[in-house]
Amino acid sequence: GQSLEQPSEVTAVEGAIVQINCTYQTSGFYGLSWYQQHDGGAPTFLSYNGLDGLEETGRFSSFLSRSDSYGYLLLQELQMKDSASYFCAVRERRSSASKIIFGSGTRLSIRP
Amino acid sequence: AAGVIQSPRHLIKEKRETATLKCYPIPRHDTVYWYQQGPGQDPQFLISFYEKMQSDKGSIPDRFSAQQFSDYHSELNMSSLELGDSALYFCASMGTGSYNEQFFGPGTRLTVL
Numbered sequence: 279g280q281s282l283e284q285p286s287e288v289t290a291v292e293g294a295i296v297q298i299n300c301t302y303q304t305s306g307f308y309g310l311s312w313y314q315q316h317d318g319g320a321p322t323f324l325s326y327n328g329l330d331g332l333e334e335t336g337r338f339s340s341f342l343s344r345s346d347s348y349g350y351l352l353l354q355e356l357q358m359k360d361s362a363s364y365f366c367a368v369r370e371r372r373s374s375a376s377k378i379i380f381g382s383g384t385r386l387s388i389r390p
Numbered sequence: 391a392a393g394v395i396q397s398p399r400h401l402i403k404e405k406r407e408t409a410t411l412k413c414y415p416i417p418r419h420d421t422v423y424w425y426q427q428g429p430g431q432d433p434q435f436l437i438s439f440y441e442k443m444q445s446d447k448g449s450i451p452d453r454f455s456a457q458q459f460s461d462y463h464s465e466l467n468m469s470s471l472e473l474g475d476s477a478l479y480f481c482a483s484m485g486t487g488s489y490n491e492q493f494f495g496p497g498t499r500l501t502v503l
Contacts, residue, residue, distance in 0.1 A: 311492075320480060320497055321433060321494050322494065369490070373445070375484075378423065382431070383432050
């Protein structure tokens with residue numbers, strides 16, 4: 279079957295660093311993306327990894343290891359506004375508009 | 391900058407009624423996705439379109455249908471509504487040559503009574 283596994287909840291302290299892991303099992307793989315979603319809001323794109331390695335965008339970094347079917351999102355210098363749900367998502371095929379599967383999401387809570 | 395527009399933002403229907411949700415992608419974006427998201431759940435892929443042609447189908451019930459029109463806007467038609475159809479419905483668009491970044495609309499909250 280197809281599945282993306284993420285921790286359901288993570289709690290961290292303001293100013294700290296947190297890592298959210300994602301392991302996937304899909305019929306195909308053409309990249310791992312990360313999305314942030316605040317309560318009642320729409321998902322917003324954070325990052326994409328098509329190849330192995332680390333991608334850095336400001337306070338957020340994302341890593342992919344295709345051989346391990348594993349990736350993670352790293353959030354540094356946590357701020358209260360980072361409290362949200364984070365989803366990893368896999369595109370299965372290269373073709374345009376191909377199906378995208380989302381993980382179940384990780385709810386990140388930030389404490390002062 | 392222009393964003394994805396969805397209408398209506400909120401919709402209340404009775405069981406067995408019909409609903410039509412509309413999505414207006416970002417200008418020059420040729421790909422549209424529809425998702426259904428229940429409370430506390432991840433977005434579930436329903437269907438996608440590229441250049442007005444259906445590309446992929448996910449967990450979309452037979453009671454639902456969708457299409458993309460010549461101006462690239464898309465409509466999701468839902469018939470014989472059930473209580474379980476109550477959810478947030480998101481539309482997302484993507485530009486040519488972009489295989490990763492989807493831009494999501496604000497969503498339509500459908501409540502079936």
